[in-house]
Amino acid sequence: MGEPGFSDALARISEHSPFLGLVLGREGDIAADPAAAIADPITVSAAPTRDMVEPRALRIQRRRLALIAAIGDLSGAYDFGRTTRLLSDFADEALDRAIRAAIRGRTPDAEPQGFAAIALGKQGSRELNYSSDIDPILIFDPATLPCKPREAPEEAAVRIARRVLEILQARDGDGYVLRVDLRLRPSPEVTPIALPVEAAISYYESQALPWERAAFIRARVAGGDGALGESFLDAIRPFVWRRALDxxxxxxxxxxxxxxxxxxxxxxxxxxxxxxxxxxxxxxxxxxxxxxxxxxxxxxxxxxxxxxxxxxxxxxxxxxxxxxxxxxxxxxxxxxxxxxxxxxxxxxxxxxxxxxxxxxxxxxxxxxxxxxxxxxxxxxxxxxxxxxxxxxxxxxxAGGSGLPSDPDTLGARLAEAGFPDAEIARRVVEGWRGATYPALRSPAAQSALEAVLPTLMSGFGGAPDPQHAITRFDAMLKRLPSAVNIFRLLEAQPALTRLLSAILSHAPTLAEQLGRRAELLDGLIDASAFAPVGDVPELMAAMAAEERGADYQWRLEHVRRIVNEKRFALGAQIVAGASDPLDVSAGYARVAEAAIEVLTAATVEEFASQHGHVPGSELVILALGRMGGGALTHASDLDLIYLFTGDYAAESDGRRPLGAVTYYNRLAQRVTAALSVPTAAGPLYEVDTRLRPSGTQGPLSVSLEGFATYQEKDAWTWEHMALTRARPVFGSAEARAQVQAIIIHVLHGARPERDILADAAKMRADMAAHKPPAGPLDAKLLDGGLVDLEFAVHVQQLCHRTGFDPQLGKAIDALVGQGIVPPALRPAHDFLTRLLVTLRLVAPDAQPPGERTRALIARALGLPDWEAVVATLGATRQEVRDCWAAIQAGN
Missing domain, CATH: 1.20.120.330 (Nucleotidyltransferases  domain 2)
Incomplete structure (x- = not known):
C-alpha cells in the first residue's frame, strides 16, 4: 500500500459527503492531523470526552470515530477489514458502557453484573457497516442482577434495557451513538426486551426457527457480564451446530x-x-x-x-x-x-x-x-x-420448488394459482411463515409448512372458493396446538388437499370441526370414508372395540372419537358429491343410535357398580323427532324420553341402594352427560328431553306405567303429534316391544278426544310468530317448509288413525296409498330434507351462499343449477302450502 492520500480523501469528503463535511467542520483537530488520528483512532476520538457524562461522551466519540474511519478508508490507510473492525469494536465498547451506566445509575454501589448483550449480525462477526443498526439480544440472570429494594429482577432488567436503548439511540445536536434493533430476540411481539437467561436457553433448545440457527453463527458476547453471556452461548451451541443432519x-x-x-x-x-x-x-x-x-x-x-x-x-x-x-x-x-x-x-x-x-x-x-x-x-x-x-x-x-418469499413474486404466484384476491392470500401465507401461531413456532412445523405450501396453495387456488379455503384454514391453524402432522399428511396425500379445499370453501360447519380436531382429516384417507356407514350393530361393534378392561372415561372418549370421525366423513360425502343427502341423513341417525346404545350400556354398567340394579327393571330410551324418524342432519339435537320398566316403588340392590325413581332419574342424567358433555375428543350431541311427560316440570325418567297413563289421559295434541315419530333406541327387545305397544295403542285412539286440527293450526301459528325462519333458505321453518309438511302429515295420521311410521317418508307413502295426502308430498319431503341436510353444512345461516357453493347445493339436490334450486323450492313450498291449507279447510 502506498502513502495514504489524506488530502484527496478530505477533498472528496468535503465535495461529496454532506454528513462528513459537517463533522469535518466541527472536528478541526482530526482534519489538521489525519495521520495521528488514524494511527490511534480510539484514543483520538475519545480525547475531548474525558470529563463528559456518558451519553454525551459516546455521541461525540461516535461522531469523531465516523470521520476517522472514513478518512482511513478513503485514503487507503485502512483496508476493509480494519474499517469494519474499528466500527465493531466501538459498538462493543459503547454497548458495554451503556449497560454499566444503566446499572450504576440505578444501583450506584452494585457491581454491574447479571446483564449481558449478545451481538448478532455484523456486530457479532465484527463486520459492522459504516452506518448500521446493531442487533443484540439482552439477557439477564435474576439471581445476580442488581435491583432496587422490593424490585423484581424482571422489572429491573427491563428498566436497565430501556436505559441502555435511551443512551445509545437518543439524538441531539451531537448526533447519536447507535441504532438498536431488538427484534431478533425470541417472539419479539410478546417477550420483554430483556430475557431471563434460562428462558432464553429453553427457547433456543426447543422452539427456535431455522433462520435463528443461521443468526447464531455470528453470535458473541459484546457487552455487560461476560461470564453470563459465555455460559448462555455454551448452553445453546448444540442448537446451532448439529452433528447429524436429518x-x-x-x-x-x-x-x-x-x-x-x-x-x-x-x-x-x-x-x-x-x-x-x-x-x-x-x-x-x-x-x-x-x-x-x-x-x-x-x-x-x-x-x-x-x-x-x-x-x-x-x-x-x-x-x-x-x-x-x-x-x-x-x-x-x-x-x-x-x-x-x-x-x-x-x-x-x-x-x-x-x-x-x-x-x-x-x-x-x-x-x-x-x-x-x-x-x-x-x-x-x-x-x-x-x-x-x-x-x-x-x-x-436446492430450495427452488417452494413458494417464493418476496411479496410481489409470492403475490403473482398466488394469483396464478387462482386466488381472486392474491394480496389477502399473500398476507395469510406471510403470517404463517412469520410463525405467529403456536402451532407454527417449531422448526419442524416451519419445515413441514414449506414442504406442503406449493401443494396447499395449488389446491386452495383451484378450490371452488379459494378465499374461503385459505381464510378458514388460517382460522384452523390459529386454534391448533400443533400443525406438523396435518402438514405431513397433506404432503403425502395431495388428493386430500383438494378435498380439504372443497370442505373449507363450502362447509363452515366442517371447517369449524377441523379447527378443533385436525386429525378428523385422517379418517378421509381411506376410500371407505365415502361408502355408506354400516348398520347399527356394525357401528356398535366399532365403538365397542378394544374396550374390554378399559375404564369408563376411556370408553366414552373412544365412542366420541368414532362418532365425530363418522359424522365428519358423512358431511364430507356431501361436499365431495359422493352420496345422496337422504342417505347421509340416515347415516347420521345410525351413528347416533349406535352411540346411544354403546354409551348408555357403558353408563348403566358404571352406575350399577355403585348402586346395583333394580330387580325386574331396566332403562328404555325412546327417540322422537328427526332421531325417531332416522333422518338427522349434521347439527340435529337428539329428542329423547327416558323410561323404565318394572315397579316404580322397587329399590336397587347395590352397596348404595336407591329407590327406582331416584335410580333412573340419576341414571338418565348420567346418560345425558355421556351423550352431550364436550371433552378433548370433541362434543357429541345436544340432548333435548322436553318431550317427556309434563315437559320440564316432570321427572327426567318415568315408568312405563306412568308414561302410558300420561299419554292416554293427559297428553296434548302436540305430544301425540311427536309420538307419531317415536322409536325405542335402547333397551331389551322385550322392553322395546312394551313401549311400542303403548305407542300403537295411544296413536290408534287410546287418547283424549281433542280438536286435533284446531290445536295444530294454533300451534303452527304460535310457532311462526315466535320462531321465524332464519333466512330465505330455511327449509324447515319457511311457510311451506318441512314443519308445515310434518304438521300436515301428523294431523292426518292422528285424525285418520293410520299411516303410522317413524320414518316420515314411509308415513307419507302410506297416506298417499290411502288417498289421504296428495302424491306430491313425497317428492316435497325428499327435496326439502335434502336441502335441509345440505344447508346445515354449507349455509347454516340459511342465507344464499356464494356462487360456487350454489353449484354444490344444486348437485346435491340432483338439479342442473341454482336457478332450478330456487324454482324447485318455490314450487315445493307451494305444494306443501296447498296441502296444509286444504287440510285446515277440511278438504
Missing part, C-alpha cells in the same frame, strides 16, 4: 437459501437502483452461501465455526467444502460490495444499501470512491455481481 434440517437450510434468493426483488435487477445487500449477486448471497455451508458441515468440523464471512469462506475452501476459486471470487466481490455500501452510507449517515437511480446522485457515490462518474461504478461492480449470482444460483436451486 432430512428436516437439510430442508430448513434449503428454505433459508430459497427465502433469501427471491427476497426484495425490486432491487434484483443490476444497474442504477440496484440493492447491494439484497439484490441478486449481492452481499446477502455471499453471506448466506457461507453460512449455509457452515450449518451443513460445522456440526462435525469446529474449524468452520467462524463468525466473519470472509473467514468462513477461507475456512470452507481450506477444508475442501467449497471450490477455492469460487471462495476467492466471493471474497473479492464481498469486499467491493461492502466498500461501495460504505460509500453510500457516508454521504448522509443513512443505513441505505441501494445505488441511487438519479444519475447525479450516483455520480456523487462514484466520485466519493475515487471514480469519474456513476457509469464507471456500475462497470466496476457488474462482473462481481454476475459472478456471485451464478455461484449462488446452484445453491438456491
Amino acid at each position: 432430512y428436516g434440517t437439510i430442508r430448513e437450510i434449503q428454505e433459508i437459501s430459497r427465502r433469501i434468493r427471491d427476497h426484495y426483488q425490486q432491487g434484483q435487477r443490476f444497474g442504477p437502483g440496484y440493492d447491494l445487500k439484497r439484490g441478486r449477486g449481492g452481499i446477502r448471497e455471499v453471506e448466506f452461501f457461507a453460512q449455509i455451508h457452515q450449518l451443513i458441515h460445522g456440526g462435525r468440523d469446529p474449524a468452520l465455526r467462524v463468525p466473519a464471512t470472509r473467514d468462513a469462506l477461507a475456512a470452507l475452501a481450506a477444508a475442501g467444502r467449497i471450490d477455492a476459486g469460487e471462495a476467492a471470487a466471493l471474497d473479492k466481490a464481498y469486499v467491493l460490495l461492502r466498500t461501495i455500501e460504505h460509500r453510500l452510507q457516508m454521504i448522509d449517515d443513512r443505513q441505505t444499501h441501494t445505488l441511487p437511480s438519479d444519475p447525479a446522485a450516483l455520480d456523487h457515490v462514484a466520485r466519493l470512491h475515487g471514480l469519474e462518474e456513476g457509469a464507471a461504478l456500475i462497470a466496476l461492480l457488474q462482473p462481481h455481481v454476475e459472478r456471485v449470482g451464478r455461484i449462488y444460483d446452484a445453491l438456491a436451486e
Whole structure:
C-alpha cells in the first residue's frame, strides 16, 4: 500500500459527503492531523470526552470515530477489514458502557453484573457497516442482577434495557451513538426486551426457527457480564451446530437459501437502483452461501465455526467444502460490495444499501470512491455481481420448488394459482411463515409448512372458493396446538388437499370441526370414508372395540372419537358429491343410535357398580323427532324420553341402594352427560328431553306405567303429534316391544278426544310468530317448509288413525296409498330434507351462499343449477302450502 492520500480523501469528503463535511467542520483537530488520528483512532476520538457524562461522551466519540474511519478508508490507510473492525469494536465498547451506566445509575454501589448483550449480525462477526443498526439480544440472570429494594429482577432488567436503548439511540445536536434493533430476540411481539437467561436457553433448545440457527453463527458476547453471556452461548451451541443432519434440517437450510434468493426483488435487477445487500449477486448471497455451508458441515468440523464471512469462506475452501476459486471470487466481490455500501452510507449517515437511480446522485457515490462518474461504478461492480449470482444460483436451486418469499413474486404466484384476491392470500401465507401461531413456532412445523405450501396453495387456488379455503384454514391453524402432522399428511396425500379445499370453501360447519380436531382429516384417507356407514350393530361393534378392561372415561372418549370421525366423513360425502343427502341423513341417525346404545350400556354398567340394579327393571330410551324418524342432519339435537320398566316403588340392590325413581332419574342424567358433555375428543350431541311427560316440570325418567297413563289421559295434541315419530333406541327387545305397544295403542285412539286440527293450526301459528325462519333458505321453518309438511302429515295420521311410521317418508307413502295426502308430498319431503341436510353444512345461516357453493347445493339436490334450486323450492313450498291449507279447510 502506498502513502495514504489524506488530502484527496478530505477533498472528496468535503465535495461529496454532506454528513462528513459537517463533522469535518466541527472536528478541526482530526482534519489538521489525519495521520495521528488514524494511527490511534480510539484514543483520538475519545480525547475531548474525558470529563463528559456518558451519553454525551459516546455521541461525540461516535461522531469523531465516523470521520476517522472514513478518512482511513478513503485514503487507503485502512483496508476493509480494519474499517469494519474499528466500527465493531466501538459498538462493543459503547454497548458495554451503556449497560454499566444503566446499572450504576440505578444501583450506584452494585457491581454491574447479571446483564449481558449478545451481538448478532455484523456486530457479532465484527463486520459492522459504516452506518448500521446493531442487533443484540439482552439477557439477564435474576439471581445476580442488581435491583432496587422490593424490585423484581424482571422489572429491573427491563428498566436497565430501556436505559441502555435511551443512551445509545437518543439524538441531539451531537448526533447519536447507535441504532438498536431488538427484534431478533425470541417472539419479539410478546417477550420483554430483556430475557431471563434460562428462558432464553429453553427457547433456543426447543422452539427456535431455522433462520435463528443461521443468526447464531455470528453470535458473541459484546457487552455487560461476560461470564453470563459465555455460559448462555455454551448452553445453546448444540442448537446451532448439529452433528447429524436429518432430512428436516437439510430442508430448513434449503428454505433459508430459497427465502433469501427471491427476497426484495425490486432491487434484483443490476444497474442504477440496484440493492447491494439484497439484490441478486449481492452481499446477502455471499453471506448466506457461507453460512449455509457452515450449518451443513460445522456440526462435525469446529474449524468452520467462524463468525466473519470472509473467514468462513477461507475456512470452507481450506477444508475442501467449497471450490477455492469460487471462495476467492466471493471474497473479492464481498469486499467491493461492502466498500461501495460504505460509500453510500457516508454521504448522509443513512443505513441505505441501494445505488441511487438519479444519475447525479450516483455520480456523487462514484466520485466519493475515487471514480469519474456513476457509469464507471456500475462497470466496476457488474462482473462481481454476475459472478456471485451464478455461484449462488446452484445453491438456491436446492430450495427452488417452494413458494417464493418476496411479496410481489409470492403475490403473482398466488394469483396464478387462482386466488381472486392474491394480496389477502399473500398476507395469510406471510403470517404463517412469520410463525405467529403456536402451532407454527417449531422448526419442524416451519419445515413441514414449506414442504406442503406449493401443494396447499395449488389446491386452495383451484378450490371452488379459494378465499374461503385459505381464510378458514388460517382460522384452523390459529386454534391448533400443533400443525406438523396435518402438514405431513397433506404432503403425502395431495388428493386430500383438494378435498380439504372443497370442505373449507363450502362447509363452515366442517371447517369449524377441523379447527378443533385436525386429525378428523385422517379418517378421509381411506376410500371407505365415502361408502355408506354400516348398520347399527356394525357401528356398535366399532365403538365397542378394544374396550374390554378399559375404564369408563376411556370408553366414552373412544365412542366420541368414532362418532365425530363418522359424522365428519358423512358431511364430507356431501361436499365431495359422493352420496345422496337422504342417505347421509340416515347415516347420521345410525351413528347416533349406535352411540346411544354403546354409551348408555357403558353408563348403566358404571352406575350399577355403585348402586346395583333394580330387580325386574331396566332403562328404555325412546327417540322422537328427526332421531325417531332416522333422518338427522349434521347439527340435529337428539329428542329423547327416558323410561323404565318394572315397579316404580322397587329399590336397587347395590352397596348404595336407591329407590327406582331416584335410580333412573340419576341414571338418565348420567346418560345425558355421556351423550352431550364436550371433552378433548370433541362434543357429541345436544340432548333435548322436553318431550317427556309434563315437559320440564316432570321427572327426567318415568315408568312405563306412568308414561302410558300420561299419554292416554293427559297428553296434548302436540305430544301425540311427536309420538307419531317415536322409536325405542335402547333397551331389551322385550322392553322395546312394551313401549311400542303403548305407542300403537295411544296413536290408534287410546287418547283424549281433542280438536286435533284446531290445536295444530294454533300451534303452527304460535310457532311462526315466535320462531321465524332464519333466512330465505330455511327449509324447515319457511311457510311451506318441512314443519308445515310434518304438521300436515301428523294431523292426518292422528285424525285418520293410520299411516303410522317413524320414518316420515314411509308415513307419507302410506297416506298417499290411502288417498289421504296428495302424491306430491313425497317428492316435497325428499327435496326439502335434502336441502335441509345440505344447508346445515354449507349455509347454516340459511342465507344464499356464494356462487360456487350454489353449484354444490344444486348437485346435491340432483338439479342442473341454482336457478332450478330456487324454482324447485318455490314450487315445493307451494305444494306443501296447498296441502296444509286444504287440510285446515277440511278438504
